[in-house]
Amino acid sequence: MSQDLLAALTELLGPAHVLTGADRAAYLPDWTGHYTADPLAVLRPADTAQIAATVKLAAAHGVPVVPVSGRTGLVGGAMTQGGLMLSVERLNRIRDIRPAARVAVVEAGVILSSLHDAAEAADLSFPLWFGARGSAMIGGALSTNAGGSNVLRYGSTRALCLGLEVVLADxxxxxxxxxxxxxxxxxxxxxxxxxAEGTLGIITAAVVKLVPRPRAYATATLAARSLPDALTLLNRLQSASGGMVEAFEFMPDTYMRRLTEARPDVGEPFATRHAVNILVELGATAPRDATPGPDGAIPLTTLLEDTLAQMMEEGLILEAQVAQSESQRRAMWQRRELAAEITFARSPVIDTDVALPLDAVAPFLEAFHARLPGLDPQAETLSVAHLGDGNIHLSIFPGSDDAAHADRIVAAVEEEVQRLGGTFSAEHGVGLSKKPSMARRKNPVALAVMAQIKQALDPQNLMNPGKILS
Amino acid sequence: MSQDLLAALTELLGPAHVLTGADRAAYLPDWTGHYTADPLAVLRPADTAQIAATVKLAAAHGVPVVPVSGRTGLVGGAMTQGGLMLSVERLNRIRDIRPAARVAVVEAGVILSSLHDAAEAADLSFPLWFGARGSAMIGGALSTNAGGSNVLRYGSTRALCLGLEVVLADxxxxxxxxxxxxxxxxxxxxxxxxxAEGTLGIITAAVVKLVPRPRAYATATLAARSLPDALTLLNRLQSASGGMVEAFEFMPDTYMRRLTEARPDVGEPFATRHAVNILVELGATAPRDATPGPDGAIPLTTLLEDTLAQMMEEGLILEAQVAQSESQRRAMWQRRELAAEITFARSPVIDTDVALPLDAVAPFLEAFHARLPGLDPQAETLSVAHLGDGNIHLSIFPGSDDAAHADRIVAAVEEEVQRLGGTFSAEHGVGLSKKPSMARRKNPVALAVMAQIKQALDPQNLMNPGKILS
Known part of the structure; x- marks a missing residue:
């Protein structure tokens, strides 16, 4: 049966693009190290028509299809045991950049950083920005509604998408x-x-928005007295600038300590280690904000410096550095973007991706840290947060490598999040790793409606089955 | 059978809130005058629980339920012949305004202008703005994804909604x-x-975004040499201000003529009548943009005046008036907001609501106006456009009041729109009036998927049946 399918797929796609046995090796490990795939074959179709034909063949044989793109996901969403792993990597054309309409027409296998470069060449920007941008592809970003550092100003991937092409289950x-x-x-x-993480169909192409390229950035790393004081800074900067804050990232002292252990070459921002470290960046898209004044400073940098100075005088900010060059700016960002690497380098690790109303972030962290020693006296935590979105990546290194123990800790995180009106899944998606949370925390009516839609659009349950829903 | 249902509904809602016979009168006419409803009864439930119980009763009796709110829709979406008309008017509480989180929690029957007032009292703004705001309610705005004049800066209703409560078909x-x-x-x-226009469920409440209240506006009416020149103005203003254009509205000479005929009291902007008249408004949310300089002018007004002056020098703009007071600003807006009134005051009228890529608006208008005399030598047109969104309300007054004739004209509009990559339904929805367009112009796969979803969520086809889909 599966030999028939493989023969038909080989005829359709060509032998070089149906990988079996050891040829699949590069596609099997998961970036997080938590999952390993074992697909019947890895397929590399050339275009939408081949994907449609592949899906029809798979449906006729009752074999699942799991789309994969850059494979940088963090929730095991692209895993399969025995299904077909369909890579969109060959659909990698930027079909069109239309500067007047400020859109790009892209295929699902376009790597994010390629689109960043192409947009920049047209004096525009595609403002979806996260650490894995050198490997992550548009298809995966759309399928997971990826977030990142610029959601505060430009929204998640969803907000950047105007048009879509999808191959359906049939x-x-x-x-x-x-x-x-x-x-x-x-x-x-x-x-x-x-x-929908490929559970309702396979995204093959999209029309995405481009935005004016920031002409200049004002970037700073600072230590605030507390998280509420940091939020005061965010609100003051948004108000003063008219909403030009592009990123507002939180790194606690535990993060700085672990960063120094893992990457002593990078260095901490301040000689004294502070509890609340913030990376803030404003982007000037209008000439009047980006043109240096007689002193050589751009107006947004002056605005940032003035706001920081005022808040230092008030005692709300303890220390601050404003980037004076692009290399200083890059160094500030590197410190933040090493988060995934230093989190997943240690094992066992429990990673979470929660979001809360902005004013509930500090109460959540306090409540959970007060509760954790009772659950696991040896546990350590490491968090970074897109604080401007209320999105915290809280990682826990538990005292023992026991699945039931890990689940109790995750359940405690969820409980505190739910109590404060938050979500257990902010920007990484559900995949496999958040499925237990989904089952126990998501509104049961919402779960039932999702299942009704899944049943209607994929009655054979062959599109990335077992992800998001059971 | 229907007497049993009415008796049960009367027991559930109270006799004052189940209107039959002549008591329904106020609910029967459609705002456009094109449709008249004939509901079994008009229901006025008090809350979500009563709506849920009503829907259950209706489902048990197999009777359709059509939700209505402010009844200012333009596509006949709230009509029913023999079904239950369920008004959400009593769900009219603004449950909460949370200034720190910049959200409002509102019920479906809240009138838009009430929310405008409540947001303003908290020094914020709910930026969904259109002529019918004094009657239109949140529930209808959400159900039709209403647009309006500020979509350019803040997006359609969809973009303003964070959370939702829906009563499902069961x-x-x-x-x-x-x-x-x-x-x-x-x-x-x-x-x-x-x-979804109530075809998948009834929206009963929502969490909506609030935005910083503009502290000052820079508003102008101007005549451009051509539509492309007007777009040049839009792009220059967006670039110079960093995206602060809140509205960019187009009124052609035919609109000005009709305005003067219908409302001579209002007056035209210029002594000479020009082909391309634009109302543009920038909103200053940051103090640095809103604080008057030593000359008393706010920086955005100066920016607007400078841009207009430069373009007049280049010959791209022919005449311009910048509002010097709030009353001048209001007068400029009144001229634009009379569009619906003066369009629907004349009969027969064919109203359309199309959207095109920005650079295709002028080619569309040219192509259609070249074609129209061949279809109907007596026809006249009247358009206004949210030009910044590519959204044109092109109305045609045909030479004869014949349905087949009107449909031929609509089909010609659709053809030109489709050829240029546009849509036959931009912001008013589909309802009854755009159903023929939907059937012949919408991608057949998309139509089939919509029908699959409708079938899954409303298998009895009782939720506003016959709207959007057949």
Whole structure:
């Protein structure tokens, strides 16, 4: 049976693009090290038509199809045991950049940083920015509704997508590739597929928004007296600048300690280690904000410096460094972007991706840290946060490598999050790793409606089965 | 059978809130005058629980339920012949305004202008703004994903909604009332119900975003040499201000003529009538943009005046008036906001609501106006456009009041729109009036997927049946 399928796929895609046995090796490990795939084959179709034909063949044989792109996901969403792993890597064309309309037409296998470069060459920017941008692809970013550091200003991937092309479970191609900012012609199908992690269909292409390229950045690392004081800074900067804060990232003292242990070459920002360290960046897109004054400073840097100085005088900020060059700016960002690497270098690790209302971040961290010693006296934590979005990546290194123990700790995180009106899944998605949280924390009516939609669009349950829903 | 249902509803809601016979009168006419409803009864439930119980009763009796709110829709979306008209008008509480989190928690029957007032009292703004704001309610705005004049800066209703409560076809309540900016816990159900015009469930409450209240406006009416020149103005202002253009509205000479005929009291902006008249407004949310300089002018007004002066020198702008007071600003807006009134005062009228890529607006208008005399030599047109969104409300007054004739004209509009990558439904929705367009212009796979979802969530086809889909 599966030999028939493989023969048909080989005829369809060519032998070089149906990988079996040892040829699959590069595709099996998960970036996090928590999962290993064992696909029947890894497929590398050339285009949407081949993907549609592949999905039809798989459906005829009752074999699951799991789309993969850059494989930088953190929740095991691209794993399969025995299904077909369908890589969109060959759909890697930037079909069009239309500067006047400020859109790009891209295929699912385009690497984020390639799109960043292409947009920049047109004097524009694609403002989806995270550590894995050198490998992550558009298809995965859309399928997981990826977030990152610039959500505060530009929204998640969902907000950046105008049009979409999807291969459905029965091989039909759903063409929603419009470049319109307004379109009320029926249900919002696009947003149903974005963030569905390939469980409703395979995203093959998209029309995405481009934005004016910031002409200059004002970037600083600072230590605040407390998290609420840091939020005061965010609100003051947003108000003073008219919403030009592009990133507002929180790194606690535990993060700085672990950074120094893992990467002593990088260095901490301050001689004294502080509890609340913030990386803040404003982006000037208007000439009047980006043109240096007679003193050589851009107006946004002056605005940032003045706000920081005022708050230091008030005692709300303890220390601050404003980047004076692009290399200083890059160094500040490197410190933040090593988070995933230093988190997953240690094992066992329990990683979480929670979001809370902004004013509930500090109460959450306090409540959980007060509770943790009772659950595991040896546990240590490491967090970073997109504080401007209320999104915390709290990692726990537990005292023992026991699955039930880890689950008790995760359940405690969820409980505190739920109590404060938050979510257990902010930007990484659900995949396999958040499925238990999904089952026990998600509103049961919402779960039932999701299952109804899944059943309607994928009645054979062959599209990335077992992810998000059971 | 229907007497049993009415008796049960009367017991549930109280006799004062089950209107039959002549008591229904106020609810029967459609705002456009094109449709008249004939409901079995008009219901006025008090809360979500009563709506859920009502929907359950209706489902048990197999009777359709059509939600209505402010009844200012333009596509006949709230009509029913023999079904239950369920008004959400009594769910009219603003439950909470949370200034720190910049959200409001509102019920479906809250009138837009009430929310505007409440937000303003908290020094914030709810930036959904259109002519019918004094009657239109949140529930209808969400169900139609309403647009309006500020979409350019703040997005459509969809973009302003963080959380939602929906009564499903079987009476279950779907509680998605979160206030989070990031939440990837499964499928994006919220956006499926927004814009679904009540065909998948009844929206009963929402968490909506509030934004910083503009502290000052820079507003002008101007005549451009051509539509492309007007777009040059828009792009220059966006670039110079960093995206602070809140509205960019187009009124052609035909609009000015009709305005003068219908409302001679209002007056035209210029002594000479020009082909391309634009109302532009920038909003200053940052103190540095809103604080008057030594000359008393706010920086954004200076920016606007300088840009206009430069373009007049280049010959791209022919005449311009910058509002020097709030009353001058209001007068400029009144001229634009009379559009619906003067369009629907004349009969027969064919109203359309199309959107195009920004650079395709002028080619569309040219192509259609070249084609129209061949279809109807007596036809006249009247358009206004949210030009910054590519959204044109092109109305045609045909030479004869014949349905087949009107449909031929609509089909010609659709053809030109489709050829240029646009949509036949931008911000008003589909309802009844755009159903023929939906059937012949919407991608057939998209239509089939919508029908699959409708079937899954409303298998009895009782939720606003016959709207959007057949």
């Amino acid at each position: 091989g039909r191609v759903l063409d929603l590739m419009s470049a319109l900012h307004k379109d009320n012609s029926g249900y919002d199908l696009k947003d149903l597929f974005i963030g | 009476g279950r309540v779907l509680d998605l009332m979160s206030a989070l900016h990031k939440d990837n816990s499964g499928y994006d159900l919220k956006d499926l119900f927004i814009g």
